[in-house]
Amino acid sequence: MTSETTSPEQTLLNDLRAARPLLWTNDGRSDAARVETVVDGRAISLADSNAAQDRFLRFAPLLAKLFPELAETGGRIESGLHRVPAMQRALGLGPEQGALWVKADHSLPVAGSIKARGGIHEVLEFAETLALENGLVTRQSDYTVLAQAPARELFARYEVAVGSTGNLGLSIGVMAAALGFRATVHMSADAKEWKKTRLRARGVNVVEHAGDYAEAVAAGRRQAEQDAYCYFVDDERSLSLMLGYSAAALHLRDQFEAEGIVVDAAHPLFVYLPCGVGGAPAGIAFGLRQIYGPHVYAFFAEPTQSPCFFVEMLAPGKSVYDYGLDNRTEADGLAVPRASDLAAAAMAPILAGGYTVADETLFLDLHRLRVSEGMHIEPSAAAGFSGPRMLTRSAAGQAWLAETGLTAALPQATHLVWTTGGLFVPPEAYAEFAERGAAIAVRGDDDISPAG
Ligand SMILES: *Cc1c(COP(=O)(O)O)cnc(C)c1O
Numbered sequence: 001m002t003s004e005t006t007s008p009e010q011t012l013l014n015d016l017r018a019a020r021p022l023l024w025t026n027d028g029r030s031d032a033a034r035v036e037t038v039v040d041g042r043a044i045s046l047a048d049s050n051a052a053q054d055r056f057l058r059f060a061p062l063l064a065k066l067f068p069e070l071a072e073t074g075g076r077i078e079s080g081l082h083r084v085p086a087m088q089r090a091l092g093l094g095p096e097q098g099a100l101w102v103k104a105d106h107s108l109p110v111a112g113s114i115k116a117r118g119g120i121h122e123v124l125e126f127a128e129t130l131a132l133e134n135g136l137v138t139r140q141s142d143y144t145v146l147a148q149a150p151a152r153e154l155f156a157r158y159e160v161a162v163g164s165t166g167n168l169g170l171s172i173g174v175m176a177a178a179l180g181f182r183a184t185v186h187m188s189a190d191a192k193e194w195k196k197t198r199l200r201a202r203g204v205n206v207v208e209h210a211g212d213y214a215e216a217v218a219a220g221r222r223q224a225e226q227d228a229y230c231y232f233v234d235d236e237r238s239l240s241l242m243l244g245y246s247a248a249a250l251h252l253r254d255q256f257e258a259e260g261i262v263v264d265a266a267h268p269l270f271v272y273l274p275c276g277v278g279g280a281p282a283g284i285a286f287g288l289r290q291i292y293g294p295h296v297y298a299f300f301a302e303p304t305q306s307p308c309f310f311v312e313m314l315a316p317g318k319s320v321y322d323y324g325l326d327n328r329t330e331a332d333g334l335a336v337p338r339a340s341d342l343a344a345a346a347m348a349p350i351l352a353g354g355y356t357v358a359d360e361t362l363f364l365d366l367h368r369l370r371v372s373e374g375m376h377i378e379p380s381a382a383a384g385f386s387g388p389r390m391l392t393r394s395a396a397g398q399a400w401l402a403e404t405g406l407t408a409a410l411p412q413a414t415h416l417v418w419t420t421g422g423l424f425v426p427p428e429a430y431a432e433f434a435e436r437g438a439a440i441a442v443r444g445d446d447d448i449s450p451a452g
Pocket of ligand 1: 113114167279280420421422
């Protein structure tokens, strides 16, 4: 046995390279009441998240007009917060480990994923900037005028482009096309066919690339640089995206209040966020940190073959390929080889840690959620459910809880799993996912916690 001489760091590296599920914690996390967050040289605060939320509100009447499915909410794109006791039991977690909740972004209208927050925000910000510059509105105007000819003609002169593994393209493409922009989505090879079909049906130009997500982004960026009328949404570098995501924290605060959920030293909040390039989970973690201070502990969930955020925290600038991984996963929303360095820098003092999940576990938890709670999610969105087990059952998790002084507070803890996508998965594709999960459940080899 060599394990006696293996340090925890070496064990983590071995697990990373072998694509074994692992839990890592962030030594750089600050428990100060406030942390300064700088993105691209700019300090950001809750005021910026509020500004993003206000922008969504200004556009709500227009969105209610453009999307019939938003009539009911007056144009607001939001998701429910649900207590999931049956899923908690299915995961084998007792009440002494806290209470399991789901933030149901898998049901977000228009985009069908968490990308409705960041992606749509950036398109709205671009449209608003153009409309303001051209005197079509002031910030006090009724934005439904943007559905009329002068605005449509203005927007039609511009193209909005993005590189995507699928979901970001869906949100940007659908919203850009609805506002009257020309829209181009550069898709990576792992993007699902139905996502391309859905976009083409809305008049979006889908460009397919043979390479991975990073290559699709690079291709889109190059094309946009040559065209002054092309606005490129840069998933690896965008502050607007991050702030759009961060506004979710404000709505969640209201939902927590309505449910009587308290977050303080005696009632810690653990949030489990599926992570691709890192913008979405970083934006949300940032927003929650501004509201709840050090009492929120954000963990990022990544596939064992695509843990780019962990790699970026470990060795800035490296990709998952540098560790012998192949970036192949059924979690297409998370199939990213290199993380956003912007998101990683913002998370350095905020993030509690992260963990990796095998694809089999994604299908198993997708199946469990269907059976226990009747919720339908895509594989990427299942990554959060491993978090509470990782934290409370693995040796690494228990050691961290003890070190951080959280063990005694566990029974009063809230575990919030962010389910990030699924609404538009075609029923046949979903049935396949669920079947795979059911087969794994029958096999019963469900102990997928990290070794040790
Ligand atoms: C994009 C996406 C994420 C993660 O967002 P990033 O900004 O890429 O980290 C998580 N889940 C789903 C379903 C997604 O589409």
